[in-house]
Amino acid sequence: MLVVRGSRAFVLAPGETQETDLGVIELPADVTPGTVVETHLGEAFEVRRLRGPDLFEHLERTGAPMMPRDIGLVIGHTGVAAGDRALDAGTGTGVLAAYLGRLGVEVTTYERDAEFAAVARENMATAGVAEQIDVRTGDLTDELDAVEGGYDLLTLDTGDAAAVVERADELLAPGGFLAVYSPFVESARACVEAARSAGLADIETLETIQRRMDFDDRGSRPSTAGVGHTGYLVFARFLPDVG
Ligand SMILES: C[S@@+](CC[C@H](N)C(=O)[O-])C[C@H]1O[C@@H](n2cnc3c(N)ncnc32)[C@H](O)[C@@H]1O
Structure with missing residues (x-):
């Protein structure tokens, strides 16, 4: 999945964790494209389908x-x-x-x-x-x-x-x-x-x-x-x- 917010973008597998400057993202194992996830500091990121160039x-x-x-x-x-x-x-x-x-x-x-x-x-x-x-x-x-x-x-x-x-x-x-x-x-x-x-x-x-x-x-x-x-x-x- 591509997890994005403005110019910040991370490629994560469902269930993976990512540290960012806006807090830690824990991607749920059953996440679907279109979901909005929040870091532990309450900052929102959008989950999108991965494409080849990603x-x-x-x-x-x-x-x-x-x-x-x-x-x-x-x-x-x-x-x-x-x-x-x-x-x-x-x-x-x-x-x-x-x-x-x-x-x-x-x-x-x-x-x-x-x-x-x-x-x-x-x-x-x-x-x-x-x-x-x-x-x-x-x-x-x-x-x-x-x-x-x-x-x-x-x-x-x-x-x-x-x-x-x-x-x-x-x-x-x-x-x-x-x-x-x-x-x-x-x-x-x-x-x-x-x-x-x-x-x-x-x-x-x-x-x-x-x-x-x-x-x-x-x-x-x-x-x-x-x-x-x-x-x-x-x-x-x-x-x-x-x-
Ligand atoms: C340029 S990279 C390949 C990149 C890949 N095509 C891609 O799109 O990500 C070359 C890789 O081939 C490996 N390699 C070189 N000769 C090899 C061989 N005879 N058998 C298996 N791997 C080899 C190297 O260790 C290196 O990781």
Whole structure:
């Protein structure tokens, strides 16, 4: 749930407690959106339904989460939808996994750092998707022999993604998609080469660049602040020959 008052906003699971500068909020276990809760000092906060961008802003962060713009491209280019099964690494904060879970996707996600995995499990509970997201502690590259394939989507956000891409044909269901996010072009290239050697089809790499627009009294133009580049996305598809 999103608990808000003006510019103050907290993401809390039902039953959780939060200290604020206006007192302590104890969110009832049976809380519903629209409820007004008071801190122990009698200050009112409104409870709202969580939305994807709230997760990006407020989940406890470990690894740098994927940005909503890149997650949007993953969803758009792969068409992942309710009922699909996704294999993901590394979990990190779990923002991508939580977005997929909120779509109704069943996600198995690997995180090699045990402390990060524990935080991600709590984040999935906060996001209300703990039932759809299986956060496993482990290095996906090392665990590949034990992973049963047949996934509709393979999402990777790790430095060693190419080692997993090399075996994507064993992990994906026919017609399934690969989506790799990489901040560096060298890693994107390694993933493209690995996708070719795994025999994947429809391989394409996109750089994400987004410009924020400023509208003020003097006129309208792209913002001069900030960086428009987020990273590279490599997409590919497993389309085995039926002949
Ligand atoms: C950039 S973060 C992932 C962020 C995530 N996509 C999100 O949206 O929150 C990368 C994470 O991958 C983990 N990691 C790196 N290589 C891994 C591997 N081979 N298997 C599992 N986890 C890995 C790191 O510990 C780190 O937490």
